[in-house]
Structures are given as C-alpha cells and as structure tokens.
Amino acid sequence: MKGSQVTIKNVEKYFGDFHVIKNVSLEINKGEFYSLLGPSGCGKTTLLRIIAGFEEPTAGAALLDGRDMIPIAANRRPVNTVFQTYALFPHMTVFENVAFPLRLKKTPNGVIRDKVQRFLELVKLPNEGKKLPAQLSGGQKQRVAIARALINEPSVLLLDEPLSALDAKLRQHMLIELDSIHDAIGITFIYVTHDQQEALSVSDRVAVMNEGEIVQVGTPFEIYESPSTPFVAHFIGETNYFGGKVTEILEENRARVEIPDVGPIIVDRDKPMSVGDSVKVTIRPEKIRISTERHKALDDRFNQLEGEVDELIYSGFQSKFFVKVNDRVVFRVFKQHVRFFTDEKAINWKDKVYIWWHDNDSFIVEVEEP
Ligand SMILES: Nc1ncnc2c1ncn2[C@@H]1O[C@H](COP(=O)(O)OP(=O)(O)O)[C@@H](O)[C@H]1O
Ligand SMILES: [Mg+2]
Known part of the structure; x- marks a missing residue:
C-alpha cells in the first residue's frame, strides 16, 4: 500500500447562495497524517466530501498524484472514508x-x-470476526469501520470526526491506535476534527479552517506556538490576548508595547511593525510563571507584573490562576504542581502575586497601522 499526494486547488463551493468553501488550496503529501481542524459548520465535511467525490466543487480542482479527480466517480477513486457513525451492517x-x-x-x-483476518489483526480485533456489531463496544465498532475502509487498499483514507462518538479516555486510546495503523500502512490520512487536542497530538500537519477558509497550515508545534491570526490563537488552546500600541522598536526582534491598564511589556517582533501601530498580543497561560515573591534575578528579556489572585481553579495536575493586574486586567496563568524539592509557598485566593514570562512568549498576532 502506498499513499497519494492530494492537491486542492482554488476550490469554491456554494450551496445555493451560501458560500461554504472559499478559495481553498492545500497540498497534502504522500503518506502524511494531515488534519483539517475548525469549529463546527466551517466546511470541513464539505471539503472532505469533495475529495471523496460525494460533492462537486463549484470551481477549482482536486488532484490525486497530479491526476484530476473531479470527473471520476466516488467509487472509482482510490479514496475511502470513515464516518463519525460507524455505518456497519447490523445483521x-x-x-x-x-x-x-x-x-x-x-x-x-x-x-x-x-x-480480512490480516486487517482484523491490524485493528486489534483478531478474534472478534464472528460477533455482530451489537456485541461490540463503540471503540471496537469504529475499528471494524476502519478495517472495512482499508480493505480495498485505498491510497487516501478520509476520517470525518471518527472518534467523536467515543468517551474522552477511549478517544485518547483510539488516537494512538490510529497513529500506529497509519504508521503500519503508510497511506495518506486526512483527518477532520473540531477538537484541537486530537489534531495536535497525532498530525504531521494541521490546516486550521474558519468560515470556509484555510487560515493557517503548519505542524502542531507551529500552530500552537505561533498562531498567525487571533482566531487561531483562540481556537487552539487557551490564551491571554490583549490590545496595545507599539511604543518602541527594540533590538533582537523585540518591541515595547503599551497595554492599557497594564503598562509597557516587551514582546517578540516577528512581523513588520512601527511605533504607533495598534497590535494584538497573545501569551499562553502555561508560559507565565507565578509566585508570591518578586523574582529579583530576571534579565531584561523578561516581563514581570504584580497582581492579585482573582480566581483559582484547582484541577489536579495543575492550577489555573486568574491574576488581576492593576485591579483591571486579568492574566490567566497555569501552574503545574511540581513540588519535589522546592518549598514554594502555596498560592491562595486574594494573594498578592508576581507573574513573569520571557518576551519570546508574548507575540503579536495582528498589526494595524494607525
Ligand atoms: N447539502 C447542503 N446544503 C446546504 N447547506 C449545507 C449542505 N451541506 C452542508 N451545508 C452547510 O454548509 C456549512 C458547512 O457544513 P460542513 O461542511 O458540514 O461543516 P463542518 O463539517 O465543518 O461542521 C454548514 O453551515 C452547513 O449547514
Ligand atoms: Mg462535519
């Protein structure tokens, strides 16, 4: 078995007047585990159905290894789909x-x-062949659906939210299994999900979609660490997000930004900007450190602010702190509970605290010239 390269070129799709897919172009490599990630209704299933051949694009092309797929009927394409509902034959x-x-x-x-035996082994159901679907768990049913989708040796497997009917723990487990099936057969997987954790944990690359458009394509690391738009920053994980004004362009790709009610902070400058520009800054909550003591040994690449714990959510492996700065602006800070050898004081509700982070971890997702 071998994967195909999938090319989507300037695809448009209208349902009546409704513009569902807006000039989408993608290049998916042979054998890649590629995810389409976006909120419900953004057009993921429609795009997948265009690749599968169940839907014709209004304009644009879908190619497999350079060959135009649009004139080819769904059942003649070397593509198969696994759906959210298992669609097994119950009898x-x-x-x-x-x-x-x-x-x-x-x-x-x-x-x-x-x-069939070989594929049942691949999906770890070597002894379940005689059972009926009703005798299987949700996860097992989905594995049967995957085996059935793979048995004709497609070169591309499309998976449309295949795990969303399973509970969270089983979903994690099935993700790992999907990943190992992908490794074992080496074909191209296009995986549709609205769940950012799913997309980040298994994909080689992720395309983030919003309202029919692709807003960013990158590795999970790139998507999470350097979201290119405010939408991506918000959609992928929790984040802090502030508007501000550039007051100084600094060396080493940094800039000083004045955040209203917070003061000046130093941010990473990976986009062109000038003094006076309005910008949107984002900082991931886990990149911020928190303590009841002021950190006295930080160099000038760090930002440090004083605040008060406004809210505190304990969630086992970590706590989430909502730290209010100047009685006005809330910073979210996540702190892992690692206390093997330090004797850090516990941080409580209403405590006066200090928060700090490296300037690299505050970066700009939007620049607007005045
Ligand atoms: N056959 C159709 N006719 C009209 N509207 C549709 C049709 N299929 C999907 N839509 C609409 O297109 C939008 C995108 O749908 P879909 O591709 O299923 O999104 P997603 O899979 O990201 O949730 C939704 O608003 C949906 O209601
Ligand atoms: Mg869908």
Whole structure:
C-alpha cells in the first residue's frame, strides 16, 4: 500500500447562495497524517466530501498524484472514508462487514479469508470476526469501520470526526491506535476534527479552517506556538490576548508595547511593525510563571507584573490562576504542581502575586497601522 499526494486547488463551493468553501488550496503529501481542524459548520465535511467525490466543487480542482479527480466517480477513486457513525451492517458479522467491499469485487473466498483476518489483526480485533456489531463496544465498532475502509487498499483514507462518538479516555486510546495503523500502512490520512487536542497530538500537519477558509497550515508545534491570526490563537488552546500600541522598536526582534491598564511589556517582533501601530498580543497561560515573591534575578528579556489572585481553579495536575493586574486586567496563568524539592509557598485566593514570562512568549498576532 502506498499513499497519494492530494492537491486542492482554488476550490469554491456554494450551496445555493451560501458560500461554504472559499478559495481553498492545500497540498497534502504522500503518506502524511494531515488534519483539517475548525469549529463546527466551517466546511470541513464539505471539503472532505469533495475529495471523496460525494460533492462537486463549484470551481477549482482536486488532484490525486497530479491526476484530476473531479470527473471520476466516488467509487472509482482510490479514496475511502470513515464516518463519525460507524455505518456497519447490523445483521452481518464483523468478518462479513470487513469482507463486504471484497465481496462486491467478487474476490475469491480464500483471498477474502486471509485478507480480512490480516486487517482484523491490524485493528486489534483478531478474534472478534464472528460477533455482530451489537456485541461490540463503540471503540471496537469504529475499528471494524476502519478495517472495512482499508480493505480495498485505498491510497487516501478520509476520517470525518471518527472518534467523536467515543468517551474522552477511549478517544485518547483510539488516537494512538490510529497513529500506529497509519504508521503500519503508510497511506495518506486526512483527518477532520473540531477538537484541537486530537489534531495536535497525532498530525504531521494541521490546516486550521474558519468560515470556509484555510487560515493557517503548519505542524502542531507551529500552530500552537505561533498562531498567525487571533482566531487561531483562540481556537487552539487557551490564551491571554490583549490590545496595545507599539511604543518602541527594540533590538533582537523585540518591541515595547503599551497595554492599557497594564503598562509597557516587551514582546517578540516577528512581523513588520512601527511605533504607533495598534497590535494584538497573545501569551499562553502555561508560559507565565507565578509566585508570591518578586523574582529579583530576571534579565531584561523578561516581563514581570504584580497582581492579585482573582480566581483559582484547582484541577489536579495543575492550577489555573486568574491574576488581576492593576485591579483591571486579568492574566490567566497555569501552574503545574511540581513540588519535589522546592518549598514554594502555596498560592491562595486574594494573594498578592508576581507573574513573569520571557518576551519570546508574548507575540503579536495582528498589526494595524494607525
Ligand atoms: N447539502 C447542503 N446544503 C446546504 N447547506 C449545507 C449542505 N451541506 C452542508 N451545508 C452547510 O454548509 C456549512 C458547512 O457544513 P460542513 O461542511 O458540514 O461543516 P463542518 O463539517 O465543518 O461542521 C454548514 O453551515 C452547513 O449547514
Ligand atoms: Mg462535519
């Protein structure tokens, strides 16, 4: 089995007057685990259905290894889909469900027996062939659906929120299994989800979608660490987000930004900007340190502010602090509970605290000239 390269070129889709897909272009590499991530209703399923051949684009092209797919019927494309609902045949055994696409092709029985067994092993259900779908758990049913989608050896597997019907713990487990299935067969996976944790944890690359447009494509690290727009910063994880004005351009790609009711902070400057520009700054809560003591040994690359704990949420492995600066502006700070050898004081509600972070961790997601 071998993966295909998938190219989406300037695809547009209208349902009546409704513009659902807006000039989308993507290049998905052979064998890549590629995710389409975006909120419900942003057009992910529609885009997947265009690749699968269930939907025709209003304009644009979808190519597989450079070959135009649009004139080719869905069942003739080397592409298969796993849906959120397992869509298994309830009256057929697990074995017959997986064998179904081969029976349609009139594959000889001996070949079917070996191949179905091989794919049941791949999805870790080697002994469940005789059961009916109703006798399986949700996770097992989804594995049968995956085996059935793979049995015809497609070069691209499309997965449309395949885990969303499972509970959180099983979802984690199935994600790891999906990843190892992907490693084992090496074909291209296009994985649709609205869950950023899912997309970040298994993908080679992620395309973030909003209202029919691709807003950023990157590795999970790039998407999380350097979101290119305010939408991406908000959609991918929790973040702090402030408006401000550039007051000074500093060396080493830094700038000083005045945040109303906070004061000046130093931020990373990875976009062109000038003094006087309005900017939006974001800082991830886990990048900020918190203590009841002022840090006296920080160099000039750090920002340090004083505030008060306005709210405190204990969640086992970490606590979330909402720290109010100047009685006005709230900073979210996440603190992992690691106290093996330090004797740091516990931080309580209403405590006066100091928060600090490296300037690299505060960066600009939007610049507006005056
Ligand atoms: N066949 C259709 N006719 C009209 N509107 C549709 C059709 N399919 C989807 N839509 C609309 O297009 C938008 C995008 O839908 P969809 O691609 O399913 O989004 P997602 O998978 O990201 O949740 C939604 O507003 C949806 O209601
Ligand atoms: Mg959908």
